[in-house]
Amino acid sequence: MSAIPLPPEDRVLSPYTGWTRAHWEAAADALLAAVEPHAGPGHALINLPGPRPSWSGHRSDGLEGYARTFLLAALRVAGAGGADPHGLLERYAAGLTAGTRRPTTERDLADGDPYGWPVITDRGQAMVEAASVALGLRLTRRWLWDRLDDGERERAAAWLAEALRRTPVANNWWLFPLTVGGFLAEVGIETGAARAAIDRGLAAVEPWYRGGGWYTDGRPRAFDHYNGWAFHLYPLLHAHLAGDRDTTDRLGRRLAEHLDGSGRLFGADGAPIHQGRSLTYRFAAAAPLWAGTLTGHTPLAPGTTRRLASGALRYFLDRGAAGPDGLLGLGWFGPHAPGVQPYSGPASPYWASKGFLGLLLPPDHPVWTAREEPGPSERADALVALPGPGWLIQSTAADGIVRLHNHGSDDQPADETIADDPLYARLAHSTATGPAFDAPPDNHFGLVVGDEVSERGRITPLGTGEGWAASSHRPRLGGTELPGTTVTSVVLAAGAEEVHAHLVTGAAPGTAVRQAGWAVAGEQAGTGGDDLRAAATATGADGLPLAAVLQRVHGFGAATATPLPGGTAFGPAAAVPVLTGRTDGPAALFVAASRLTRGPAPAPFRAVHVTTERTPDGSLVRVCWPDGTEHEARLGPGTAEVTVRREG
Numbered sequence: 001m002s003a004i005p006l007p008p009e010d011r012v013l014s015p016y017t018g019w020t021r022a023h024w025e026a027a028a029d030a031l032l033a034a035v036e037p038h039a040g041p042g043h044a045l046i047n048l049p050g051p052r053p054s055w056s057g058h059r060s061d062g063l064e065g066y067a068r069t070f071l072l073a074a075l076r077v078a079g080a081g082g083a084d085p086h087g088l089l090e091r092y093a094a095g096l097t098a099g100t101r102r103p104t105t106e107r108d109l110a111d112g113d114p115y116g117w118p119v120i121t122d123r124g125q126a127m128v129e130a131a132s133v134a135l136g137l138r139l140t141r142r143w144l145w146d147r148l149d150d151g152e153r154e155r156a157a158a159w160l161a162e163a164l165r166r167t168p169v170a171n172n173w174w175l176f177p178l179t180v181g182g183f184l185a186e187v188g189i190e191t192g193a194a195r196a197a198i199d200r201g202l203a204a205v206e207p208w209y210r211g212g213g214w215y216t217d218g219r220p221r222a223f224d225h226y227n228g229w230a231f232h233l234y235p236l237l238h239a240h241l242a243g244d245r246d247t248t249d250r251l252g253r254r255l256a257e258h259l260d261g262s263g264r265l266f267g268a269d270g271a272p273i274h275q276g277r278s279l280t281y282r283f284a285a286a287a288p289l290w291a292g293t294l295t296g297h298t299p300l301a302p303g304t305t306r307r308l309a310s311g312a313l314r315y316f317l318d319r320g321a322a323g324p325d326g327l328l329g330l331g332w333f334g335p336h337a338p339g340v341q342p343y344s345g346p347a348s349p350y351w352a353s354k355g356f357l358g359l360l361l362p363p364d365h366p367v368w369t370a371r372e373e374p375g376p377s378e379r380a381d382a383l384v385a386l387p388g389p390g391w392l393i394q395s396t397a398a399d400g401i402v403r404l405h406n407h408g409s410d411d412q413p414a415d416e417t418i419a420d421d422p423l424y425a426r427l428a429h430s431t432a433t434g435p436a437f438d439a440p441p442d443n444h445f446g447l448v449v450g451d452e453v454s455e456r457g458r459i460t461p462l463g464t465g466e467g468w469a470a471s472s473h474r475p476r477l478g479g480t481e482l483p484g485t486t487v488t489s490v491v492l493a494a495g496a497e498e499v500h501a502h503l504v505t506g507a508a509p510g511t512a513v514r515q516a517g518w519a520v521a522g523e524q525a526g527t528g529g530d531d532l533r534a535a536a537t538a539t540g541a542d543g544l545p546l547a548a549v550l551q552r553v554h555g556f557g558a559a560t561a562t563p564l565p566g567g568t569a570f571g572p573a574a575a576v577p578v579l580t581g582r583t584d585g586p587a588a589l590f591v592a593a594s595r596l597t598r599g600p601a602p603a604p605f606r607a608v609h610v611t612t613e614r615t616p617d618g619s620l621v622r623v624c625w626p627d628g629t630e631h632e633a634r635l636g637p638g639t640a641e642v643t644v645r646r647e648g
Contacts, residue, residue, distance in 0.1 A: 003320075003322055003323070003324055003326060004026070004027055004030040004031075004317055004322055004326065005026065005030065006019075006023050006026050006027070007020070007022045007023060007026060012371075013369075013371055013372070014306070014307070014310065014371075014372045015371070015372055016307050016310075016311065016372045016374065016375075016378075017270070017307060017310040017311050017314050017372065019310040019313070019314055020368070021359075021363055021368045023310070023313075023314075024310070024313070024356065024358065024359060025076070025080075025359070027313060027317065028072055028075070028076045028356055028359070029076070029086065030322075030326055031069075031072060031322065031326065031328070031350075032069060032072060032073055032076070032086070032088065033086075033326065034322070034325060034326025034327050035048065035065065035069050035327065035350075036091075038065065039065075039066075039091070039095070040062060040115075041098075041115065042094055042095060042097075042098030042099075042115050043066070043091045043092065043094045043095035043098065044062070044063075044066060044094075044095040044096075044098035044099035044115045044116070044117065045058070045059065045062025045063065045065065045066060045095075045099070045115070045117075046062055046065030046066045046069060046095075046347065047061055047062045047065055047346070047347075048061075048065050048327060048346035048347050049327075049346060050329065050330060050345070050346035051330065051337070051345075051346070052345050052346060053342060053343055053344065053345055056125065056345055059104065059116070059117065059118045060118050060125050060126065060345075061345045061346060061347060063099065063117045063118060063125075063126060063129050064125065064128075064129050064345055064347040064348065064350075065346070065347035065350070066092070066095050066099065066117075066129075066133075067129035067130070067132035067133045067136075068129070068132055068347055068348075068350035068351055068353055069347070069350050069353065070092045070095075070132060070133060070136040071132040071135060071136045071350075071353040071354070072350065072353035072356055073088040073089065073092055073136070074092075074135070074136035074137075074139040074140045075139065075353065075356045075357060075359045075360060076088065076356070076359060077089055077140055077143065078139040078140055078359075078360060079356075079359030079360050079361075080359075082140075082142065082143045084143065089140060089143055089144045092136070092144070093144050093147070093148065096133070096137075096144075096148075096152070096156050097148070097152045097155075097156070098115040099115060099116065099117035099159075100117060100152075100155045100156045100158070100159040101115060101116065101155060102115070102116045103116050103117050103118065103119040103159055104116040104117075104118065104119065117159065119159075119162060120159070120160075120162035120163050120166055121162075121166060122166050122167040122168075123166075123167060123168060123169050123173075124166070125343075127163050127166060127168060127173065127176050127177070128173065128176055130159075130160055130162075130163045130176060130180050131163075131175070131176035131177075131179040131180060131234070132351075132353075133160065134160055134163075134179050134180040134182070134183040134184070135179055135183070135237075137156075137183055138182065138183040138186060138241060139360070141186070141187070145187065153187075157184065157187075157189045157190075160180050160183070160184060161180075161184060161189070161190050161193065163176060163177045163180040163181075163197070164177055164180060164181055164184070164190060164193040164194060164196070164197045165193065169218075170204075170218050171217045171218030171219070171222075172205070172217055172218070172226050172230040172231060174200070174201045174204035174205055175201050175205065175230060175231070175234040175235060176234075177197040177200070177201060178197055178198050178200075178201030178202065178234060178235060178238060179234050179238060180194075180197065181193070181194035181195065181196075181197035181198045181201070182194070182198060182238040182241065182242060185198065185242075186241075186242065198238065201234075201235065202235055202247075205231060205235070208231075209254070210223075210388040210389070211387070211388050212257055212258075212261065212386060212387060212388040213227075213232075213254050213255065213256070213257030213258025213259070213260070213261060213262070213388070214227055214258065214261075214386065214388030214389050215227050215231040216389075217230075217231075219411055219412060219413050219414065220412070220413075220414050220458075221389075221390075221408060221409055221410050221411070221412065221458075221459060221461075222409065222410075222411040222424070223276075223388070223389035223390075223391075223408065223409040224275060224276025224277060224278075224409065224411075224423075224424070225272065225275075225276050225278070225279070225281070225284070225285050226276070226277075226278070227258060227262070227288075228258065228262055228285060228287060228288035229281065229284040229285065229287045229288065229351070229354050232251070232254065232255045232258055232288050232291060233287050233288060233291055233354060233357075235247070235251055236248065236251040236252060236255055236291060236295055236297075237291060237294075237295075237357075239251060240294065240295045248295055248297075249297075252292075252295050252296065252297030253297060255288060255291060255292050255295070255297050255298070256292060256297045256298055256299055258288065259288060259289065259292050259298050259299055259300060260299045261384060261386045261393065262288065263289070263299070263300055263304075263308065263375070263376055264376045264377060264382065264384055264393050264395060264402065265393065265402060265404065265431075266285075266308050266311060266312060266375055266377060266402065266431065267377055267395075267400050267401055267402050267430075267431030267432065268375065268377055268378045268397075268399075268400020268401075269311070269315055269400055269431070269542060270308075270310075270311030270312050270313075270314055270315030271312070271315050271431035271432065272285035272312055272431065273402060273404050273429055273430065273431055274332070274423075274429055274430065274431065274433065274434045274569065274570075275404055275406070275409075275423060275424070275429035276409075276411075276423055276424065277341050277411070277421070277423055277424075278341060278344070278348075278351070279332060279339060279423070279569070280328075280330050280331060280332070280339075280340060280341075280344060280348060280349045281348075281349065281351040281352050281354075282312075282316045282321055282328070282332070282349065282352045282355075283309075283312045283313045283315075283316055283352050283355035284351050284352045284353075284354040284355045285312055285355070286308065286309035286312045286313065286355040286357075286358070287354040287355055287357050289305050289308055289309050289358075290305070290309060290355075290357035290358035290360075290361070290367075291357060292305070293305050293358070293361060293365075293367050294357065294358075294360060294361060301370070301373055302365075302366035302367040302369075302370040303370040303371050303372045303373035304372075304373045304374070304375060304376075305358075305367050306358075306367050306368065306370070306372060307372040307373060307374065307375055308375050309355070309358055310372075311375065312355065313355060316333070319333040319541050319542075320333050320334045321333055321334070328349035328350060328352060329349065330344055330346070330348065330349060331569065332434065332569035332570070333541055333569070333570075336569045338437035338438065338566070338569075339423065339434070339437070339569050376395070377395040377396075377397065377400055377401075377402050377431075378397055378400060379397060380397050381395065381396050381397055381398075381495050381496075382394075382395045383466065383467045383493055383494070385464035385465055385466065385468075385469065386464065387463075387464050388408075389408045389409050390406070390407045390408015390409065390459070390461035390464060390469060390471060391404055391405060391406060391407070391408060391409070391464065391469065392404075392405040392407070392464055392467070392468065392469035392491060392493065393405075394493045394496075394498070396495065396496045396597075398496075399496075399597055399598035399599070400431075400598075401430055401431055401432045401496075401596060401597070401598060402430060402431045403428055403429075403430045403431075403498075403596060404428060404429045404430065405427065405428050405469050405491045405493070405498070406424075406426060406427060406428060406429060406459075407427075407459065407461055407462070407464065407469040407470055407471035407489065407491070408459060408461040408464075408469075408471065409424055409459070410424055410425060410456065410457070410458055410459040411423075411424040411425075412457060412458045412459075417457070417476075417479045419455065419479070420441070420455040420456060420457065422435035422436070422437055422441065423435060425441070425444070425455065425456050426441065426442065426443040426444060427443045427444060427445065427489070427491070427500070428443045428491075428498075428518070429443070430518070430596060432520075432540065432546060432570070432596065432598070433518050433519055433520055433521065433546070433548075433568065433570060433596065434519070434521070434568040434569040434570050435519060435568060436519050436564045436566060436567075436568055436574060436576070437566065437568075438564075438565075438566040439562075439564050439565075439566065439576075440453050440514065440516065440562075440578075441453060441516060442516045442517070442518065442519035442564075442576045443516060443517065443518060443519070444456070444514075444515075444516050445487065445489060445500070445502045445513065445514070445515045445516075445590070446475060446513070446514055447475050447477075447482065447485070447487075447504070447507060447511055447512065447513055447514075448511075448512035448513065448514050448580075449477055449511075449512075452477050452478070453514055454475035454476060454477050454482065455475065455476045455477075456473045456475070456476075456487075457473055457474060457475070457476040457481065458473060458474070459471050459472075459473050460472045460473065460638065462488070462490075462638075462639065462640040463640065463642070465642055465644065466644045467492060467493050467494055467629070467631060467644065468490060468491060468492050468493070468631060468633070468642045468644070469490070469491055470488070470489065470490040470491075470633070470635075470640035470642065471488075471489055471640075472486055472487065472488040472489065472637075472638040472639075472640070473486075473487055473489075474486060474487075475487055482506075482507070483506075484506035485504070485505070485506040485507045486504075486505050486506055486637050486638050487502055487503070487504055488502070488503040488505070488618070488635050488636065488637065488638055488639065488640060489501070489502045489503075490621070490633045490635060490640050490642065492621075492623050492631040492633060492642075494608075494625040494627070494629060495606065495625075496595050496596070496597055497593065497594075497595055497605060497606060497608055497625075498593065498594040498595060499553070499591065499592070499593050499594075499608065499610060499621075499623050499631075500515065500591070500592050500593075500594060501589065501590070501591045501612075501619075501621045501633060501635065502515070502589070502590045502591075503587060503588070503589050503618050503619055503635040503636070503637070504583055504587070504588045504589075504590070505586060505587045505588075505618070505637040506586065506637070507583050507586075507588070508583070509582075509583055509584060509585055509586070509588075510582050510583060511582060511583045512580065512581075512582050513555075513556075513580065513581050513582065513583065513588075513590060514578060514579070514580050515550065515556065515578070515579040515580075515590065515592050516550070516576050516577070516578045516579075517534070517536070517548050517549070517550035517576060517577040517578070517592075517594045517596075518536070518548035518576065518577075518594070518596040519536070519548070519564055519568055519574050519575070519576040520536050520537065520538040520540075520546040520547065520548045520570075520574060520575060520576075520596070521538050521540075521564070521567050521568040521569075521570040521571035521572075521573060521574035521575075522538040522539040522540045522541060522546070522570065522571035522573060522574075523539060523571055523572065523573060524538065524539055524573050525537065525538040525563065525564075525571075525573040525574050525575040526538070526575060527560075527561030527562065527563060527575045527577075528561060529549075529559055529560070529561055529577065530559070531558070531559060532551060532552060532559060533549055533550060533551035533552070533559050533577070534549070534550050534551075534559040534560050534561040534577030534578060534579065535547060535548065535549045535550075535561055535577055536548045536561045536562075536574075536575035536576050536577050537575070538571065538573065538574060538575065540570065540571070540598075541570060541571060544598050545598065545599060546596070546597070546598055547596070547597055547598075547599055548575075548576065548577055548594075548595070548596050549577060549593075549594065549595050549605070550577035550578070550579055550592055550593070550594050551592060551593040551594070551605060552579050552581075552592055553591040553592055553593055553610050554589060554590065554591035554610070554612045555581050555584075555588060555589050555590035555591060556579040556580065556581040556590055556592060557580060557581045557582065558579065558580050558581070559577070559578070559579050560577075560578050560580075561575055561576065561577045561578065562575065562576055562577075562578055563575050564576055577594075579592055587614075587618055587619070587637075589612055589614075589618075589619040589621070589635070591610060591612060591621060593605055593608060593610070606625075606626050608623060608624070608625060608626070609623070609624040610622070610623050610624075615634065615636075617636040617637070617639075618634070618635045618636035618637065618639075619634075619635050620632065620633070620634050620635075621633045621635065627647075628646060628647030629644065629645070629646050629647075630644070630645040630646075631643070631644055632644075632645070
């Protein structure tokens with residue numbers, strides 16, 4: 001349960017979560033009260049306890065603490081029409097004045113000045129935080145900025161304006177100068193440079209739009225939650241606040257498309273899909289839901305929007321995301337160091353403040369007054385293809401789990417080779433599981449050489465469709481592609497069932513292969529199964545049992561289940577089912593059936609009939625499902641063609 005004091009639940013208005021606007025306000029107040037004891041002199045730097053990046057310093061981390069919590073304070077006060085019974089804006093105004101009095105390039109307090117913020121430099125962290133400061137000032141302009149004296153405004157504007165002239169990292173960072181420019185243009189300061197920054201930001205991210213509401217984050221195929229809490233949020237919110245109707249409508253249509261798919265990435269328990277970097281931002285995943293309603297561009301009903309957003313906030317607070325001291329730590333539930341990015345510091349989790357965007361909607365808005373409606377994953381089993389990122393979304397209403405089959409997102413840069421990131425490279429991610437970081441990879445098919453399992457590296461999407469997604473990759477060991485070897489993969493799904501097929505071409509006969517399934521985790525985990533199938537079980541953080549099963553169908557020779565002593569973000573104990581086999585020629589096919597379910601024991605597979613046959617250039621896999629639907633996948637080296645047939 002949450003350590004944050006909250007009002008009584010309202011199960012009439014909110015039958016799914018019990019939460020109302022009052023719960024959001026109480027959560028915001030508690031999160032802000034918890035950080036207050038960590039504010040330094042003048043409130044300019046808020047240094048929270050916890051591990052720090054090696055490159056950062058007291059000033060950078062303190063500015064991050066100020067900026068990200070200021071954004072939450074701004075949403076809270078602006079959403080209340082300027083009402084500020086806790087004196088939030090007085091403290092943050094004092095911090096703004098103190099922090100911009102004498103910006104410094106020093107990383108510590110050696111010069112004896114306990115106030116100054118770091119100057120904004122090329123690709124420096126202060127540029128990121130300037131965006132939160134600027135957005136907070138824009139939202140609270142009447143109650144904070146307009147009440148400063150001329151000198152205070154001049155110094156604050158001079159600090160912010162550096163963001164207009166500096167070079168960002170070539171990814172979503174282009175949106176930070178845009179956000180600063182939006183505020184400065186509104187208050188009539190350096191308007192030419194401000195408008196130029198807005199135009200540059202919009203132009204920089206435009207080539208990364210892949211259609212269907214999805215952007216890649218700078219790298220060729222980096223799809224993740226940054227779509228919602230960065231690419232759609234910043235430019236659309238700027239256009240909305242600026243009254244730019246044309247840009248609002250253009251970007252709003254993209255957001256509506258995005259929400260049509262991403263709205264399906266929340267489980268019935270409120271969990272967002274566990275995929276991509278910066279997951280410590282947690283309920284920031286709710287930001288695009290609110291943005292769609294705020295700007296009038298959403299396919300979701302008001303009651304569904306609130307159900308998804310409240311579900312996400314409650315999911316984390318109920319599971320200890322805010323510790324006994326009320327602070328958000330680096331992790332998913334509680335601390336989880338393996339999943340934390342190198343750039344994250346003690347205050348980084350407070351980008352979760354974006355999840356409170358809904359407070360800008362007045363209390364009498366339908367999003368707050370409508371009765372909660374079920375989320376998409378609760379209504380019926382669904383299979384939804386997202387061609388932009390190369391994903392297949394599979395959800396089951398009986399247990400509320402959402403699964404993301406990944407055949408398109410790898411986060412690999414265009415001009416160098418980096419190791420697979422478990423948060424991108426897995427074949428599948430879900431709302432109930434996370435990857436292991438200290439063991440052979442879960443949800444992965446690889447070739448085995450010695451003790452090493454090959455990586456996917458760059459993924460080449462081969463298409464998505466009704467109940468299927470496919471891709472190919474050149475397997476890598478130690479960063480080097482195996483010569484002449486290609487793995488072509490397809491997932492075929494129905495209900496909770498998955499069939500994974502992999503065609504390995506170009507590998508020497510007798511090469512060992514390994515297929516792993518879902519890594520389930522909790523306070524305890526177990527293994528089981530027989531020679532045909534492997535099973536892993538665990539009791540989740542919510543006390544409900546999880547089961548993962550992997551069954552050999554073709555090509556594999558053995559089934560086992562392996563404990564994962566390091567656990568995952570979902571618990572300290574974990575286990576994963578594994579199949580192994582060996583190639584039998586220059587084109588070897590491996591087929592497995594898999595499932596992830598909530599239940600007291602691994603559920604048996606339904607009557608799924610799978611047949612395979614060799615073709616002149618590869619293999620054919622035919623799957624007949626109990627309802628009469630048939631998938632036929634024709635796989636060749638780096639090619640996949642899938643046909644779907646239905647009875648009648």
